[in-house]
């Protein structure tokens with residue numbers, strides 16, 4: 001009983017403690033050193049990219065890292081994967097201390113970096129097969145795993161093409177395929193679906209989920225796409241300026257913004273600011289081109305809808321949408337700023 005309690009409060013290095021968290025990060029600090037000015041390049045100040053990050057990922061969880069550009073997500077995952085040494089703090093993956101033993105990461109996890117050109121010269125099939133071999137599979141097993149993953153991600157028609165001759169989305173999909181070969185208990189994926197069409201995205205999420213369901217894999221995922229994040233993630237840590245500013249389930253995070261709803265108005269052309277009620281809404285709207293986004297209490301949102309659909313403003317209105325809070329609203333409530341880009345919702349730094 002005592003042993004259990006010790007394991008639960010995380011104070012003892014016991015078996016229970018080891019298995020309770022798949023990943024445990026504590027007090028992680030990483031500062032990139034300053035770079036002095038040269039003749040053509042300006043000086044770069046020191047950047048504290050991890051500023052005391054503490055978090056735990058449970059076994060079998062799909063855990064997301066969400067945050068604006070430059071928040072420190074990639075820096076965090078590069079430390080998690082043993083590629084970057086923290087200045088301070090601890091990293092434990094499946095009971096292994098990766099600060100002391102960074103090389104063990106290769107046996108414990110598969111890492112898909114944000115950008116990689118390492119496989120560019122290989123064909124899609126050979127990239128998957130080689131990764132399998134590097135992860136200790138014998139040749140027949142590597143070929144079996146290769147065929148399975150190419151089939152799973154619908155990459156068969158591209159199997160014999162070198163990665164460097166593929167489109168951006170296709171290349172990304174081939175890199176995901178290679179990362180998934182050779183079953184690692186932890187998958188660390190840095191923006192895996194960037195540049196992919198909806199079919200490819202869906203295939204990737206299904207493949208990731210299958211590894212969790214059938215092999216109990218744990219997944220740490222960096223993403224900008226909050227809509228995608230809401231459907232895929234069990235829990236999410238919101239990172240900003242090297243810190244975890246919130247960590248919960250998507251539902252739990254959304255509950256923190258209360259019952260606010262989001263009203264989006266899209267005007268045909270310019271908004272009719274000569275209509276006094278529209279001019280009044282303008283003051284509280286986040287304006288992005290023809291699109292206005294307002295965050296309102298339900299009653300105020302109803303009033304605003306009847307105002308823009310019932311009066312003279314209606315002729316100028318192209319579309320409107322009422323939505324319950326999204327992770328993006330949570331992010332905004334936490335002090336960030338949201339911005340839609342090319343129809344996809346993303347996060348940008350305030």
Ligand SMILES: Nc1ncnc2c1ncn2[C@@H]1O[C@H](COP(=O)(O)OP(=O)(O)OP(=O)(O)O)[C@@H](O)[C@H]1O
Nearest residue numbers: 032033047049067068069070071072073074075076
């Ligand atoms: N090699 C480096 N040298 C110096 N500063 C760096 C280096 N890599 C990243 N940084 C800085 O560290 C901070 C965190 O960067 P990081 O790449 O971890 O952010 P990120 O959250 O992954 O961003 P993005 O969403 O744009 O990929 C940024 O301010 C960035 O400019």
